[in-house]
Amino acid sequence: MTTKLRIGLIASIILNLFLAGVLVAGYASLRTGDRMLNAGSLRIAGAELPAAERRPFRRALREARRAMRPTAVASRAAKAEAARLLRRTPVDQAAIAVALDRARTADFAVRAAVERRAVAFAAGLPAEDRAKLAAAMERRAGRIAPAAE
Known part of the structure; x- marks a missing residue:
């Protein structure tokens, strides 16, 4: 061959x-x-909040994602660039890796911003509601198999 x-x-x-x-x-x-x-475990965990808190919580997460829209667009552009590079002959593995690294960095930045906003919102909740949110997060985390060491 x-x-x-x-x-x-x-x-x-x-x-x-x-x-x-x-x-x-x-x-x-x-x-x-x-x-x-693309809601993430925090939004899903927010479903456990009382209705009066659930809507503002989701609105806060949506606003954080909206604020990070340029970063999300940059992530998609980097992924598209990686796809274009993959079509070329010869394959430039280093360039593809760099494009995917940019996408991953942008994805993490969006996630971090949303998580920071969720924590800031949750900090203002009554202890009982924070406990519900924490329990839901723990249940979601329990569904993910731990990494083998």
């Missing part, structure tokens, strides 16, 4: 895996109505 054929085959496999992930995410989006797909 020639080197060009191998590179093409590897690139095709990677692209197909990426596309399969997109299809799964699209299916999940259709099933959930796209309301909670």
Whole structure:
């Protein structure tokens, strides 16, 4: 098998895996109505709050995400750049890694901003409501298998 054929085959496999992930995410989006797909565990945990607190909590998270919209757009642009680079021959692995690093950094920045806003909101809640939120977060964390050491 020639080197060009191998590179093409590897690139095709990677692209197909990426596309399969997109299809799964699209299916999940259709099933959930796209309301909670990117909500994160804090928003889901916020469902445990009383109705009077739930709406302002979700509004605070939505405002934090809105404020970070340029960063989220930068993340999507970096991912799109990585996809474009993956199509090129020869594959520049270093450039793809740099683009994905930028996307990851932006994703973490958005998540950190939303989490900081959630903590600031939760700090003003009565102790009973904070306990409900904490319990819901613990339940969500329990669903994630711990990393093998």
